[in-house]
Amino acid sequence: MSTATTTAADTQDKVNYLNVSKGIKSWLFTLDHKRIGILYLFSVMAMFLFGGILALSIRLELLNPGADMMTADTYNQIFTLHGAIMIFLFIIPSVPAILGNFVLPIQIGAKDVAFPRLNLASWYVYIAGAGLAIYSIIAGSVDTGWTFYTPYSTQVGGAVISMVLAVFILGFSSIFTGINFIATIHRLRAPGMTWYKMPLFVWGLYATAIIQVLATPVLGITLVLLILERAFGIGIFDPAMGGDPVLFQHFFWFYSHPAVYIMILPGMGVISELISTFSHRKIFGYKAIAYSSVAIAFLSFGVWGHHMFVSGQSQYATLIFSFLTFLVAIPSGVKMFNWVSTMYKGSITFETPMLFTLTFFFTFAIGGLTGIFLGATATDVHLTDTYFIVAHFHYVMMGGTIMAFFGGLYYWWPKIWGRMYNEAWGRISALLVFLGFNLTFFPQFVAGTQGMPRRYFMYPDKYQMLNVVSTTGSWVLALGLVIMAVVLIYAMGWGPKAPKNPWGALTLEWKIDSPPPPHNFEETPKVTHGPYDHDKVKVKPEKVGVPA
Amino acid sequence: MDTTGTFWMPQGASSIAGEVDALFYFIFWASVFFFLLVVGLSIYFIIKYRRREGREEATSHVDYNLKLEVIWTAIPIILVVIVFFWGFNTYMKMQVVPRDAIEIKVTGRQWMWLFDYPNGSNSINELVVPVDQPVKLTMSSEDVIHSFYIPQFRIKQDVLPSRYTITWFEATNTGKYDLYCAEFCGKGHSEMLATVKVVSQDQYAAFLEGAGMEGGEGMSLEQVGKQVYTSRACNTCHSIDGSPNVGPTFKDAYGHEVELSDGSTITVDENYIRESILEPKAKVVKGFQSVMPTFQGLVSERQIDGVIAYLKSLSEVKEVEQSE
Numbered sequence: 025m026s027t028a029t030t031t032a033a034d035t036q037d038k039v040n041y042l043n044v045s046k047g048i049k050s051w052l053f054t055l056d057h058k059r060i061g062i063l064y065l066f067s068v069m070a071m072f073l074f075g076g077i078l079a080l081s082i083r084l085e086l087l088n089p090g091a092d093m094m095t096a097d098t099y100n101q102i103f104t105l106h107g108a109i110m111i112f113l114f115i116i117p118s119v120p121a122i123l124g125n126f127v128l129p130i131q132i133g134a135k136d137v138a139f140p141r142l143n144l145a146s147w148y149v150y151i152a153g154a155g156l157a158i159y160s161i162i163a164g165s166v167d168t169g170w171t172f173y174t175p176y177s178t179q180v181g182g183a184v185i186s187m188v189l190a191v192f193i194l195g196f197s198s199i200f201t202g203i204n205f206i207a208t209i210h211r212l213r214a215p216g217m218t219w220y221k222m223p224l225f226v227w228g229l230y231a232t233a234i235i236q237v238l239a240t241p242v243l244g245i246t247l248v249l250l251i252l253e254r255a256f257g258i259g260i261f262d263p264a265m266g267g268d269p270v271l272f273q274h275f276f277w278f279y280s281h282p283a284v285y286i287m288i289l290p291g292m293g294v295i296s297e298l299i300s301t302f303s304h305r306k307i308f309g310y311k312a313i314a315y316s317s318v319a320i321a322f323l324s325f326g327v328w329g330h331h332m333f334v335s336g337q338s339q340y341a342t343l344i345f346s347f348l349t350f351l352v353a354i355p356s357g358v359k360m361f362n363w364v365s366t367m368y369k370g371s372i373t374f375e376t377p378m379l380f381t382l383t384f385f386f387t388f389a390i391g392g393l394t395g396i397f398l399g400a401t402a403t404d405v406h407l408t409d410t411y412f413i414v415a416h417f418h419y420v421m422m423g424g425t426i427m428a429f430f431g432g433l434y435y436w437w438p439k440i441w442g443r444m445y446n447e448a449w450g451r452i453s454a455l456l457v458f459l460g461f462n463l464t465f466f467p468q469f470v471a472g473t474q475g476m477p478r479r480y481f482m483y484p485d486k487y488q489m490l491n492v493v494s495t496t497g498s499w500v501l502a503l504g505l506v507i508m509a510v511v512l513i514y515a516m517g518w519g520p521k522a523p524k525n526p527w528g529a530l531t532l533e534w535k536i537d538s539p540p541p542p543h544n545f546e547e548t549p550k551v552t553h554g555p556y557d558h559d560k561v562k563v564k565p566e567k568v569g570v571p572a
Numbered sequence: 573m574d575t576t577g578t579f580w581m582p583q584g585a586s587s588i589a590g591e592v593d594a595l596f597y598f599i600f601w602a603s604v605f606f607f608l609l610v611v612g613l614s615i616y617f618i619i620k621y622r623r624r625e626g627r628e629e630a631t632s633h634v635d636y637n638l639k640l641e642v643i644w645t646a647i648p649i650i651l652v653v654i655v656f657f658w659g660f661n662t663y664m665k666m667q668v669v670p671r672d673a674i675e676i677k678v679t680g681r682q683w684m685w686l687f688d689y690p691n692g693s694n695s696i697n698e699l700v701v702p703v704d705q706p707v708k709l710t711m712s713s714e715d716v717i718h719s720f721y722i723p724q725f726r727i728k729q730d731v732l733p734s735r736y737t738i739t740w741f742e743a744t745n746t747g748k749y750d751l752y753c754a755e756f757c758g759k760g761h762s763e764m765l766a767t768v769k770v771v772s773q774d775q776y777a778a779f780l781e782g783a784g785m786e787g788g789e790g791m792s793l794e795q796v797g798k799q800v801y802t803s804r805a806c807n808t809c810h811s812i813d814g815s816p817n818v819g820p821t822f823k824d825a826y827g828h829e830v831e832l833s834d835g836s837t838i839t840v841d842e843n844y845i846r847e848s849i850l851e852p853k854a855k856v857v858k859g860f861q862s863v864m865p866t867f868q869g870l871v872s873e874r875q876i877d878g879v880i881a882y883l884k885s886l887s888e889v890k891e892v893e894q895s896e
Binding site: 096097100167168169173175176179263264267268269270303304305306307308309310311312334335336339342343346347350351353354357358360361362364365367368369370371372373374382385386389390393394396397399400401402403404405406408409410470473474475477478479480481482483484556558559 | 577579580581582591592595596599600602603606607610611613614617618621622623627628629630631632633634635636637640641644645648649652653655656658659660661662663664666667715716717719721723724726727728729730732733734735737750752753754755756757758759760761762763765818
């Protein structure tokens, strides 16, 4: 706390987006993309905390095979809440709405997004959707899992309608963000910022925005059909009225599978930034990475049926979905190889964001490769709906998106707050998160291949050893996350002053003050070099004012 | 219970298991290769190209290599196409039922499995099948979606309320195997367990003779009840140690007064037990959901008598004045 005052206070006296106006109103009615990013930061991280506590209690219950600390009903509600919160309220908005909002306009040299009011509206819509989602799950005691499969979901009162409504509202929030990003990227790039000079983070967000805008309306259709069924008795999903419950699964996954790519593509964008910056070398295969993002976005619409190989859908549909699923694996692999090649003959440093990037390589590789087992129809039959699935999507979502998000948080934290975090403690948190994550989720692959079904409140004794390891891992992971929270929060208020460019990165946000001025650029920047031209432009990382 | 098998896969026990496992291990070793390639290269690079004195600058500015891009696009494509065809080939074998299969009807119900055999007999939560004989399962659900999963047979198929789904297997070893419900179906999901008992042809024939016939000659009513308690899956929801589960415990139930969901009270006696087996929704004990299915037609008179005797044996009260 005492070290902060020892630095020269000249940067603090400058007007920046944080000190330009004060008071709660200046935040709640702000149109500044950076402040809206901060609003998202706090609300989304609150949801992460909530969802994380639920995850820990799930793991605690599963420490022993029998019923220990809660009833089956409570357990089922908790895993439903955990899934719904983490997917819809945390991961989907995490990278685009927090980091994207803050960084994207600056990276392309713009003063703000194209529609600042729409941007603020998206946050309010998010808050409304979040409120409705949590209310309907808790008040309606929804215990259907985040997938809301009919007809089970229609038995638990009307809560499934309000829940789908909540997801739809949240979908609008991401549509708003998506439209905003598309328009911003098309219209507001600074002079010289050609498409191929855009940072790959921007490409990732662009691909994401396309999916957000195209996939979300299907949820709206599902909602209308659910309401038609319940209000007017038209049988659509409910077999008692002549409907088909499998149809619901088709609709659900038509949105929710592209949503998986809404979650992962922005994370991949973050990784592209970090790997180049900390290898201090030009990114390898810029166009391959950019195009593969767009390829993933389009392919993502054709693979929803791979969630349904044993659902009773036609075997021919299964054939086609299996094939398309394998196709979508290719661009992800291409990205991976290009990232790794970026380190070739680089000059690599190991700050905390880089440690999260390396963690991403490790965990996302496992997440992606285990997807092959599930895309292959014959092995999927054995593995689907078991803990193998649970492990697989945690490796992709948490091991992929969230590791990238954490790396991005550490990376842009000095820019956002104008203060540095403690590197040593940051590294410790990254290490603990890496260990804890793998300890938690790797045993679940084995539990799954051995046959343990997911969403089990109690389980046969033979799976206990694996569950004990997994639960122990969850505590290590939690410890890592707590340390990370302390490191970041401490840095926010008391860290040493951050320079403009602590990493020696070349994208535009590192050319302006930390924290940025209210309108980002005093004068419109002219872009003369690419985002990763480390070979042409020499920028040394600036030293932090205080000895580390 | 078969506890052998590998670190990854439980011991296979069906005709298809070997093929599924072969594909599993092909993907497994291919994945291990690519994982080691990515992680190994990363480790090599971060050691070799870490920043150190005299190496403050990157020494290569190569940022594109068409040959490499083509190679690491093409090789994975070839591999996944192999995996795709291999997977689909095996999958089709899992889908196409051999002509000589015997047919067993499977019914999923919250939270039990019912099995109806070709000769009209039935069993609950225990599927008895002959070894080395294809068995076709025609499945449906009475309520929500369940999923029929036998890990050691490597088969799984969702069981729908709206239509029939079909799967089949041919067990290759006698023994007992776990059968799980793999699609979340509510409160008792993790207790919707059954056993697959694979027996010789002779034993299967003998089983069909006596299936659903617990309570044969020479057993006391209490023994009959004890047998029915597990064979008709009462134990899924009713404990005998006093702990409440989905339903009230059987311990000390008989002869005691319970409060019903409408606020009235009733003494648990012979008639109440009988009614609760045949019309479970008529008088539900307070604090429990009305979720028990009827056993009308699934239990004999002697078995009902047996359950009553069994409840008596679990209670200190042995005699009550009959309510009706």
